[in-house]
Amino acid sequence: MKNDQALIEYLLRLADTDMVLAQRFCEWCGNAPALEEEMAMLNAGLDLIGQARNWYDYAAELLDDGRDADHLAFRRNEREYRNLLIAEQPRGDYAVTTVKQFFFDVWHHLVLTRLTESSDERIAGIAAKALKEVTYHRRRSTEWMLRLGQGTDESHRRLADAVENLWRFTYELADTDDVEDQLAEAGIGAGNVGDAWRAEVARVFAEAGLELPEPARHFYMDGKNGKHTEHLGFLLAEMQYLPRAYPDATW
Amino acid sequence: MYAQQVDTGSKGLKSLDDMSPEERHFQEKVDAEVRIEPKNWMPDGYRKTLIRQISQHAHSEIVGMLPEGNWLTRAPSLKRKLQLMAKIQDEAGHGLYLYSAMETLGADRDEEIEKLHRGEVKFSSIFTYPTLSWADMGAIGWLVDGAAIVNQVPLQRCSYGPYARAMIRVCKEESFHQRQGYEILLTMMREGTDEQKEMVQDAINRFWWPSLMMFGPSDTNSPNSAQSMAWKIKRHSNDELRQRFLDQTVPQLEFLGCTAPDPDLKWNEETGHYDFGEINWQEFFDVLKGHSPCGIERIQQRKKAIDDGQWVRDAAVAYAEKQKANDAA
Numbered sequence: 001m002k003n004d005q006a007l008i009e010y011l012l013r014l015a016d017t018d019m020v021l022a023q024r025f026c027e028w029c030g031n032a033p034a035l036e037e038e039m040a041m042l043n044a045g046l047d048l049i050g051q052a053r054n055w056y057d058y059a060a061e062l063l064d065d066g067r068d069a070d071h072l073a074f075r076r077n078e079r080e081y082r083n084l085l086i087a088e089q090p091r092g093d094y095a096v097t098t099v100k101q102f103f104f105d106v107w108h109h110l111v112l113t114r115l116t117e118s119s120d121e122r123i124a125g126i127a128a129k130a131l132k133e134v135t136y137h138r139r140r141s142t143e144w145m146l147r148l149g150q151g152t153d154e155s156h157r158r159l160a161d162a163v164e165n166l167w168r169f170t171y172e173l174a175d176t177d178d179v180e181d182q183l184a185e186a187g188i189g190a191g192n193v194g195d196a197w198r199a200e201v202a203r204v205f206a207e208a209g210l211e212l213p214e215p216a217r218h219f220y221m222d223g224k225n226g227k228h229t230e231h232l233g234f235l236l237a238e239m240q241y242l243p244r245a246y247p248d249a250t251w
Numbered sequence: 252m253y254a255q256q257v258d259t260g261s262k263g264l265k266s267l268d269d270m271s272p273e274e275r276h277f278q279e280k281v282d283a284e285v286r287i288e289p290k291n292w293m294p295d296g297y298r299k300t301l302i303r304q305i306s307q308h309a310h311s312e313i314v315g316m317l318p319e320g321n322w323l324t325r326a327p328s329l330k331r332k333l334q335l336m337a338k339i340q341d342e343a344g345h346g347l348y349l350y351s352a353m354e355t356l357g358a359d360r361d362e363e364i365e366k367l368h369r370g371e372v373k374f375s376s377i378f379t380y381p382t383l384s385w386a387d388m389g390a391i392g393w394l395v396d397g398a399a400i401v402n403q404v405p406l407q408r409c410s411y412g413p414y415a416r417a418m419i420r421v422c423k424e425e426s427f428h429q430r431q432g433y434e435i436l437l438t439m440m441r442e443g444t445d446e447q448k449e450m451v452q453d454a455i456n457r458f459w460w461p462s463l464m465m466f467g468p469s470d471t472n473s474p475n476s477a478q479s480m481a482w483k484i485k486r487h488s489n490d491e492l493r494q495r496f497l498d499q500t501v502p503q504l505e506f507l508g509c510t511a512p513d514p515d516l517k518w519n520e521e522t523g524h525y526d527f528g529e530i531n532w533q534e535f536f537d538v539l540k541g542h543s544p545c546g547i548e549r550i551q552q553r554k555k556a557i558d559d560g561q562w563v564r565d566a567a568v569a570y571a572e573k574q575k576a577n578d579a580a
Contacts, residue, residue: 026336029320030552033560035313035343042340046333053329070328094563150573151566158562242327242385250442251327251385251435 392432
């Protein structure tokens with residue numbers, strides 16, 4: 001694959017993951033366990049959509065086929081979406097949301113940190129701005145891991161259940177594929193952050209009183225290449241409803 | 252404003268001569284436009300009226316997130332999604348500072364929220380209406396936030412300091428929301444398809460009258476106004492504010508190229524105001540009594556969020572206590 005082609009793939013993965021996670025945050029609106037959490041989740045969601053827009057804009061320029069950021073977000077179907085599997089999992093209870101977010105935030109922070117050094121200046125710039133936001137996201141989800149892990153018996157049980165359910169999707173955070181390896185070699189992409197990810201997760205798990213499972217192994221699903229769980233189709237159906245129902249409309 | 256029919260407990264205004272020395276001193280301060288602050292003496296009725304009004308206002312901000320939240324997962328573009336998220340986030344913030352203002356009067360946020368969930372206190376009638384298309388996000392921003400601003404601008408001079416100061420910040424943010432809402436509608440009318448234009452007119456048809464009802468009952472049927480005005484919690488009558496809102500809104504409606512669902516709406520050269528038709532007061536009082544389109548669902552959703560979140564809040568409290576114990580050890 002040419003670097004440009006690989007780069008488009010890579011940008012879409014970053015953008016789609018942000019977008020899908022933000023959509024899950026939107027689902028919490030009106031349903032959060034406290035008003036302060038309502039605000040915090042909307043805030044993180046706003047950050048993620050802002051970041052997604054930056055990645056989509058860049059991808060659209062490279063694609064140069066008339067599609068813009070909105071088109072990329074609202075008109076591609078689940079086989080075209082490139083988000084990580086962990087992002088599309090249902091929001092579940094607050095423990096599920098916390099674990100999802102924590103796994104992602106640790107990965108996201110590592111990836112963005114490396115991307116600030118990217119030889120592609122556009123990427124480095126977007127990453128630097130995003131990193132400030134994501135540093136806070138990671139701190140927040142880490143704090144919730146500890147609160148729930150050390151809080152009450154019930155919160156600990158729910159947190160452990162969430163880990164058990166979600167751990168299997170984490171191979172995407174620890175492993176890389178050809179696209180990622182190629183861009184890392186070219187000095188553009190972040191490459192593999194698996195070791196650092198596992199080390200940080202292990203540190204927080206120990207403090208939260210959780211057992212660290214064996215590394216998750218790849219199985220059939222592959223979000224980065226458009227092979228998703230069944231949840232994504234419904235998420236997109238809802239999110240893309242208006243642009244798809246009224247293709248000629250201007251909003 | 253999101254408070255309607257706030258009971259003052261008053262059975263008629265007292266003259267200064269009938270007041271106790273404390274009450275008289277209080278009223279003279281109010282008359283002289285000196286702000287009342289949390290630690291100042293205040294009549295019990297004043298305190299209770301403010302708690303009722305501010306809690307109702309805060310609840311309305313929080314419940315008001317729901318009709319918009321209904322479209323948050325379906326916002327049609329990145330820009331619109333970001334705008335709506337930011338707007339809803341602002342509303343949560345308004346709710347929080349209003350609850351804080353209320354707590355300066357000795358009320359407790361959790362207790363007041365429980366009263367809301369038990370149906371003992373109200374929230375604004377407007378938020379019991381369903382949002383049925385994306386154009387409703389524009390109509391709510393323009394009409395509902397617009398009506399709220401007209402009501403809240405005078406509250407910036409409310410005699411109770413913490414409430415007045417909260418309103419200054421709230422008004423600033425809501426003016427922004429109102430322009431954004433109008434811009435949603437304007438974009439659909441100017442650049443949209445015929446279907447989108449129909450959506451806009453339909454949204455206006457559904458939200459027009461409920462927005463006018465936001466100002467509360469007509470002056471002839473507003474038994475609590477006189478006391479609230481004497482206390483300078485309220486500065487203008489319901490009908491005055493309703494007229495002010497209408498006068499500023501009709502030209503905007505015409506600029507959009509839309510119409511109001513009111514055949515009697517017309518400019519009155521003599522009065523210099525728009526005349527308008529009779530509000531369906533039966534609907535207004537029905538809604539306040541709970542016979543409303545989505546009132547039950549709104550409260551069910553809020554109650555469920557708080558009930559389902561109990562274990563999360565318990566965990567946060569338990570964790571904080573453990574941390575404190577560790578720090579002390």
